[in-house]
Amino acid sequence: MALPNYASPLERVWHWTYLVLCTLIFIFLIAPILVIIPLSFNAEPYFTFTEKMRSFDPEGYSMRWYDSLLTFGMQAPDGPRDASWWSDAWNNAKWVNAAKNSLIIGFFSTILATGLGTLAALGLSRPEMPFRRGIMAILISPMIVPLIITATGMFFFYSNPCSLLTWIGLSGNCGRLAGTYLGVILAHATLGIPFVIITVTATLVGFDQSLNRAAASLGANPRTTFFRVTMPLILPGVISGALFAFVTSFDEVVAVLFIAGPDQQTIPRQMWNGIREQISPAILAVATLLVLFSIALLTTVELLRRRSERIRGVTPR
């Protein structure tokens, strides 16, 4: 944004003030995320830069908090680091288990949300779709309704899913979904669906329907048309929708707090406990890893967006 030639001195001053303000706001946005990265290498159990860290003394830095992520919860953390030590860490370390759970739950809920969501987005983007606006509103609502309300509702429902039958006049009492992997996966899929719908629908807006008609006129049946023509074109949108759904699940705390059992400890839930109880700098090590993870995801989504624009022949803005 260049200043026009006719700008008055006052405007020049204001222009530079404006740039300084913007810089400060950018610092506000990004500094909190970056500041934890060096702090996670703190050799002391403090949350601030120690004297030694400030003077860049190597003694002020250590990997001990990263190490503690592996050892926390192990049966014999102090033994020699042989195969049995590693299998102990893999089976018993709490953060390792939390990571495993987060990945399992994230993976299946993403599959569910993306599969159903993409189908629905295809339907919603058709001009003949009845009640489009209302249905869209319902499908997006898990993102809008406060999480605590969603989680409260799910808590009761998942504790006794057959209450649905009682509700419509049948009698029923069956197992619980609360405290099971299936329950958490269903809940997370529900919360991820709006993101899939929004992303895939946005991709379909730019989709040229005449391509489908062209495929059909050349003799392709609907299935072939979908897999050979539609799918490759909307794939970037589907993948970024899936990534959104995955991140939603990976970052979700409230529903997990309400409906998960002790076996479904996820990373956010473990962090929540960590922050609530005795906050240890190990949290900062987790946070740093998660920041790196989100940088990777952000890069992927950005590359997908560019690819999608290139494929569809939209010139980059």
Next chain:
Amino acid sequence: MAQALDPHAAIVTAAGGVDDGPLTTADGQPLGRALRRSQRRAKRRAFLLVLPLLAFVVITFVVPIAQMLQRSFYNDGFSANMPEISAWFAENPHGTEPDEAAWAALANDLVASAEARSIGVVGTRINYDVPGTRSQFTSTGRKVRDGIEPPYREALLEIDEDWADPQLWGAMREASTPFTTNFYLASLDRTRADDGSVVMVRESQQVYVMLFQRTLWLSLLITAMTFLLGFPIAHLLATLPMRKSNLLMILVLLPFWTSLLVRTTSWIVLLQQQGVVNDLLVWMGVIGGSERLQMIYNQTGSIIAMTHILLPFMILPLYSVMRTINPSYVRAARSLGATSWTTFRRIYFPQTLPGLGAGALLVFILAVGYYITPALVGGASGQLISNMIAMHMTDTLNWSMAAALAALLLAGVLILYWLYDRIVGIDNLKLG
């Protein structure tokens, strides 16, 4: 319309001129009916694609919330387990002194309920209205399990004098029907007096109205803050050349993609009394070492952290609208003699309003329902209504109360959502 859709069929039959009836397709169907049928089929096919997801969301999301809301006005914990006394309440109007029949009904119900082990549920229901009565029910239940001798009034009073408490009888009358508005009254800091009229609760117990007000006020404040901070950023991003703005956009998107708990943790680290910001201020000599600022575990903490977390939700819609604003309008205004301030106020700003509306509504909707961040950094004074719902769910186990508060919050959010849909359109919601 019909001819436009399938002109050949129409022309063929019209030219064939078999009879003068309505236009038909090649296989003899009236054209209108064929068209309607094919439109119905297209409609059904589109709907079938959406149906699995719709069913999924309804079952895992809509129904659970509806069931939960039912708890806010329906609680049969007392009425289902205490049928005789409930019947007595139904027969005798408000203000009737409990006679021996009432006491007998109460005693019988207590015995039956104690035998059925449902006395805890009954006590819990009354305990919502008259704190401390749960143990009265359970201990009486233990003592009468093997039966009770008339006169019942004296027998019960011998076990516990509080059975004569008119407030208790009022609460039991309220609970004798499963439908109740008490939880809604309570969430507005109101209660029913002994004569059935609605009054405010004691000042020391008024919490909910204050919490609703605080939630509204903090959400408004956070929306305003995100606007003040987000507007310049969005403007800068929208006016910079693509290459530079794409780089700077990463600084907005990275927080957006970073875990909520990570960002909250960062703010705890930064704002603690022994944290980075305080250290920095002491080091710069702004404050003395002994006067470190309390910036967290209070309202300030909630405001700072939530502003940071919600800021991208303001920047992104503003940015996408600002990108489309034609810069020649601004240049035209300047060339006609407007000052830069007038240009901004009369030409540029009005064009950003759609983005501002979208961003402000989105941030406000999200802020009103926030739970995690206030719970972690809000301390006592930074708690919002969501935290109260969570407290009733996990600590006091007053689920009906949680449901009533949730219903009020949900109503507010749905109104805002409806507004958002009307003004912005849900289809225009963009991510990243």
